[in-house]
Amino acid sequence: MIPIELDINGQTIEMEVVPDLTLLDLLRAVGVVSVKKGCGEGDCGACGVLLDGVYVKSCLILAAQASGHSVETVESLGNVEHPHPLQTAFVDAGAVQCGFCIPSMLLAAKSLIEDHPEPTVEQIREGLDGNLCRCTGYVKQIEAVQTAAAVMKEEDHD
């Protein structure tokens, strides 16, 4: 067992884990269920989190490696009463069908907007390339990221 300490959405967690526990399994075990497992092999992108602000696939990272770092998941973005502009834009654009891919895609979108505050369609396509969605055909998601980016920019100015 390995002792770890990490910050999950602003809360510090200390525990002992087996060496091969993935960050994905750890997060789900402690009740952060927005992080989804679609493959466990780094291919689907349903398990994305922001590790010290960088978008990563949590099934490819060991919990032990994440020790000492901070993890952000969609729970930290907003909630039903106070959603983040990305969440509002996704829902209103019709970009959420089954929703299984969405929490992770929102984090990928947040990270890409940080890099490109006014993302072009090309930049969005590149930024979301790792997030498989079998329901939507991606059209409305690309639209939603553009809408959200515009709202976020506006909010920044205010």
Add this chain to the structure above:
Amino acid sequence: MTNTFSQVGTNVRKVDGMALATGGSLFVADLAPENALCGMILTSPHAHARIVRMDISKAEALDGVFAVLYHGNVPRILHTTAGQGFPEPSPYDTAMFDNKVRYVGDRVAAVAAETPEIAARALSLIEVEYEILEPVFDPVKALQPGAPIIHDEPDAHVVIPVPYDKDRNLAAFVETSVGDVDGTLARCDIVVSGTYTTQYAQHCPIEPHITLCELDPYGRVRITSSTQVPWHVRRIVAQCCEIPVRRIRVVKPRIGGGFGAKQEVLIEDVCTMLCLRSGQPVLMEYSRKDEFVSSRTRHPSVCTTTLGFSKDGKIQAIRMHMVLNTGAYGSHALTVGSNCGSKVLPMYPCEHIEFKMEGAYTNLPVGGAYRGYGATQAVFSVECLIDEVAAKLGRDPLELRVQNHIRSGMGSPIFKALGEGTEGVEMTIGSCGLPECISLGAEAIEWKKPRTSSGRKARGVGMAILMQGSSIPHVDMGAATIKLNEDGSFNLLMGATDLGTGSDTVLSQIAAEEIGVDTAMMIPLSSDTDVTPFDVGAYASSTTYLSGGAVKKAALLIRHQILEVAAEMLRCEQDKLSIEDGRILGGAKVITISDVALHSLYSHNQKQIMASASHITEKSPPPFAAHFVDVEVDLDTGFVKLLKYVSAVDCGTTIHPKLAEGQTEGATMNGISFALTEEYLFNEKGRMLNPSFGHYKIFTTADMPEMVTIMVPTYETTGPYGAKSVSEISINGALPAISNAIFNACGVRMMHGPFTPERVARALREKS
């Protein structure tokens, strides 16, 4: 058309959208209790083998193992895993566990253990001795005399009177003909023919199959499952586990996509048995590899089609011979097979039609329901051959389609000839927006614009027209219950199964429209077998059309009840009153639905305002579509780049335009991905070599072309507020449209999917 409705036709917020976008605890895996055991399945490493000895004692003895199942300790109940109406049209050829394995990935045993690690270790301790049998992988060879017999057990059988010959590996058979095809073809000026094949593919819901089974203190089993067919799950689990239906409650939470894969009762029976044996909650989930290998697939097909035309460009005869590879079990073989005919042949009405379908058992993964359901396989040949005819006649393929396609007011003998295990029903087409789909789509793709090829890049355009259905007439049934609460809100309890499609939202809109309130006043709950009424499930493009019909009927009853109470309160005639935006108008004063609810629950002559209704259908009105694609083919590498893809769809009234577009875009993208990259690779022993997203490529944002979606409004009088179906149709277009565009660009005819660079390059080499 102007929208005269207040809820229908508007983009209300998807009822579950924000809960999903904020990462709520909504899916099966999120709902499992901490003490749930892990259920895991041991699968066969052999394509065809008899189990001559099995020893589970070491696995049973392992610490942390609570139950081990294999053919020696579970009842042998032959059933079908296909979630279909009862009695099912698919053969009863599957046991929970059998003493024979029929494909690599077939079930051998299952365990429930404290942790996944212990479960995996327990599986490795199960000793199995196999007698290897000769396998057969090719569906055409499987049907030939002398082929190894896959279902040699005496008890496999069909439960409805349909042809079934397991001694010939024939899982399903359909044959029908009208007119004189031979004679007509002999007289035709132009006859084209070709054999087109489609490949294995998987639905790839991002959430794989997952089921949680728990015993409650009353000894009942609660099955929380990612399923499209909760009622069929209840019935089939009861059948396989030999427990009464009343001991089972199936709850459907949010579902992470299904596309037909979850119209199958795949793991619920095993998980329930593990739960019953262990007395513990059991969570069983498929890995991505399991999902590819042991779940369900699109039946691969070999389709030989012949079209006969007169020189004036009029279609005279169609012959289609379809061989479907159903894999080791006959799940959906008959019905996918008949849909190959019924969802394609009526598109070009003529008097001479022949259709034959053979569903062959092989020792490969199992076919099943997959969005498109046979139409995908069959329309490929027909729509490519139409272009071949156009080339021979020197006609514009678009014009040729316009000259021949079905229209409003027309019928087809095929509708009656081909049902789903039973006779079909006669049908005349009501709404048909195909002409508009074609003209608007052509405009969007700039059909007439000449494309200039330069150097090694050849440009071309292609199109295809499509039809599907909306539910299965006389077979499917949907039902809904609505009840009124004090604040004027309504519980909308539906059997209909929202699997991510948005049906909770669409059906809420229909109810709200009919009652006269805002959609926000509806509280939808879909599919809990203890709570909501029955529904066959989310398949056959039935939810909006059929379940929507049930919801609309129930809502009408509710409106009457509300007005009845309101008339009593206002002391006036009921027919003077109407409901608008939650208020009762026409009386001496305006009262609200909430006033009516409070009155009816607490004041006088008390009653719960509630109503239930069921709906069946006589018709399955087809939605129609025209797909167009602009491609660039690299003549050196064979890489096909899609520059633009246009889907123009007539689904009747779009109850929720954005969701209807979303269905179209999702289906279109899946179709494109199927046409260009998706395929199963097998080794010579029948083992799938690429069961991961790393090696089975599905399209991402980086691969997608520019997509244009056009919704063509029509009004289907038999549907709720004019609606037909939308979910399946657009998966069918890419294969023929892209093949036609490649032909247009560089003159090679791709007849076998997917059109990978290697295949296209080979075809180019063969041509030159």
